[in-house]
Amino acid sequence: MKKTKSTIAFGDFQTPLPLAKQVVNFIDKKSLNFEVIIEPNCGLGNFVKAILSTNKNYKKIIGWDINKDYIKFLKQDTSKYSQVKIDRQDFFSLNWDLLNCQLQKPSLFIGNPPWVTNTELAKLNSKNTPDKSNFYHYQGLDAITGKSNFDISESMLIKILNFISGGKSAMAFLIKTSVARKLYAYICKNELAISEVSIHKIDAWKYFQVNVSACLFFAQGNSCHIKNLLCPVYNSLNETIPNHNIGFINQKLIANITMYKKLIDIDQGCEFKWRSGIKHDCNKVMEFELREGNLKNGFDDLVNLENTYIYPMYKSSDIAKNTLILPRKYLLVTQKKIGDNTANISILAPKTWIYLQKYAYLLDSRKSSIYKSAPQFAIFGVGEYTFKPFKIAISGLYKNLHFTKVGCFNNKPIVLDDTCYMLSFDYEYQADFVLSLLSSEITQNFLKSLVFEDNKRFITASLLNRINLKAIAFHLGKEKEYNECFKKEKIVQYSLF
Numbered sequence: 387m388k389k390t391k392s393t394i395a396f397g398d399f400q401t402p403l404p405l406a407k408q409v410v411n412f413i414d415k416k417s418l419n420f421e422v423i424i425e426p427n428c429g430l431g432n433f434v435k436a437i438l439s440t441n442k443n444y445k446k447i448i449g450w451d452i453n454k455d456y457i458k459f460l461k462q463d464t465s466k467y468s469q470v471k472i473d474r475q476d477f478f479s480l481n482w483d484l485l486n487c488q489l490q491k492p493s494l495f496i497g498n499p500p501w502v503t504n505t506e507l508a509k510l511n512s513k514n515t516p517d518k519s520n521f522y523h524y525q526g527l528d529a530i531t532g533k534s535n536f537d538i539s540e541s542m543l544i545k546i547l548n549f550i551s552g553g554k555s556a557m558a559f560l561i562k563t564s565v566a567r568k569l570y571a572y573i574c575k576n577e578l579a580i581s582e583v584s585i586h587k588i589d590a591w592k593y594f595q596v597n598v599s600a601c602l603f604f605a606q607g608n609s610c611h612i613k614n615l616l617c618p619v620y621n622s623l624n625e626t627i628p629n630h631n632i633g634f635i636n637q638k639l640i641a642n643i644t645m646y647k648k649l650i651d652i653d654q655g656c657e658f659k660w661r662s663g664i665k666h667d668c669n670k671v672m673e674f675e676l677r678e679g680n681l682k683n684g685f686d687d688l689v690n691l692e693n694t695y696i697y698p699m700y701k702s703s704d705i706a707k708n709t710l711i712l713p714r715k716y717l718l719v720t721q722k723k724i725g726d727n728t729a730n731i732s733i734l735a736p737k738t739w740i741y742l743q744k745y746a747y748l749l750d751s752r753k754s755s756i757y758k759s760a761p762q763f764a765i766f767g768v769g770e771y772t773f774k775p776f777k778i779a780i781s782g783l784y785k786n787l788h789f790t791k792v793g794c795f796n797n798k799p800i801v802l803d804d805t806c807y808m809l810s811f812d813y814e815y816q817a818d819f820v821l822s823l824l825s826s827e828i829t830q831n832f833l834k835s836l837v838f839e840d841n842k843r844f845i846t847a848s849l850l851n852r853i854n855l856k857a858i859a860f861h862l863g864k865e866k867e868y869n870e871c872f873k874k875e876k877i878v879q880y881s882l883f
């Protein structure tokens with residue numbers, strides 16, 4: 387389908403009839419006896435057609451869409467079916483109380499809501515959004531997304547979830563898997579009366595030519611809330627045995643609850659603090675490559691700077707590799723810790739100061755607000771830990787769980803950029819020991835039990851800061867080595883969560 391501005395604003399990806407039929411067939415197998423079927427974003431109506439093709443005797447089949455041309459077309463196309471009622475309706479102006487009075491029968495909400503986020507809509511200047519105050523008030527600002535960006539389908543389906551909660555109605559929608567997880571989290575957080583929820587993966591590329599993890603999300607209303615409700619994930623619509631179960635513990639989603647429960651003792655918080663590398667937001671000025679013994683900046687200018695503030699550097703692309711090569715990049719590290727006075731550079735390294743002055747117009751106009759009240763030429767993500775001789779690092783950009791030991795180069799500690807996370811150590815034996823713990827199958831399984839691999843960036847500092855190294859050592863029978871290794875350290879023992 388050609389992606390016009392309107393296609394994007396209305397998240398308009400019409401479901402092919404064969405997929406709509408597969409979904410309807412999947413629901414039929416559940417033998418749930420619905421009397422009314424509602425497709426709240428019916429579009430050209432392939433779900434309505436798939437439902438009609440089952441020859442089941444539904445009392446009413448309702449289709450709504452905001453697009454008047456679709457409604458006109460579908461009305462004509464289904465005019466011979468007296469049980470079908472197609473109307474133009476903006477989902478966000480639906481009167482849910484009225485609908486509740488009108489629908490006293492078990493109903494099934496089905497379909498494929500718009501695939502678009504509020505941020506994408508804002509770029510298009512589209513008004514196709516829920517009343518934000520209502521949506522947020524409902525959930526608490528970051529109760530679900532954790533961010534102000536949300537999928538329009540998420541806000542629509544939360545309305546439907548609340549509607550079916552406590553009754554006999556159900557819902558089945560084709561959505562992004564990431565949205566399905568947020569809906570499951572919403573059910574758990576808000577203790578909705580839902581008895582069954584499941585995710586069934588579909589091939590979004592095959593059916594919609596979009597490269598995103600997508601699924602059929604199913605939820606069934608119930609008379610009361612079910613504690614510890616799990617969300618089984620099936621690899622396809624035909625699969626009858628789930629690949630794994632998602633869980634919700636301590637207000638957090640768990641990707642694989644069975645694996646997680648075996649390793650739950652590791653989830654006690656890390657004794658050391660995982661930090662991200664240096665943030666400077668001015669690659670062309672602050673980063674250098676070596677050319678014939680000289681530093682070359684991002685403008686291809688060869689510069690002659692004192693060694694004082696120059697450090698070898700790795701980026702995510704270096705850290706993610708299985709074999710670490712010698713550093714090819716260097717970074718101008720203007721501070722030893724956040725807030726340090728940078729004016730000293732003029733005395734300690736005059737050539738570096740002149741260089742910084744030359745590019746002050748770029749450094750002073752860095753967009754992030756963190757630089758506004760900071761000293762001129764300030765950087766972030768810097769502290770004592772930056773200059774420790776040994777680090778265990780992982781890339782936050784790449785989708786692998788590969789940890790690497792980083793040491794010194796030419797008598798200087800190697801620093802990392804802000805796409806990497808690290809633990810820093812004074813002694814190499816400590817870094818080696820921690821690397822052995824983090825590279826173990828136990829840690830890899832623990833992390834896999836927490837991360838959703840289809841998330842864009844699944845390695846985060848908060849994820850890493852959950853890993854208790856002593857617990858891993860315990861699993862591996864290395865508790866004695868652990869105690870020996872860190873006998874001089876003041877270990878902070880976090881309590882569970």
Ligand SMILES: C[S@@+](CC[C@H](N)C(=O)[O-])C[C@H]1O[C@@H](n2cnc3c(N)ncnc32)[C@H](O)[C@@H]1O
Nearest residue numbers: 396399400401427428429451452476477498500
């Ligand atoms: C992903 S398409 C799916 C259409 C149809 N359900 C199907 O599966 O083929 C999303 C549909 O939602 C409709 N839509 C977008 N915003 C809407 C709104 N606020 N109210 C009702 N329908 C809306 C679009 O016009 C589009 O037809």
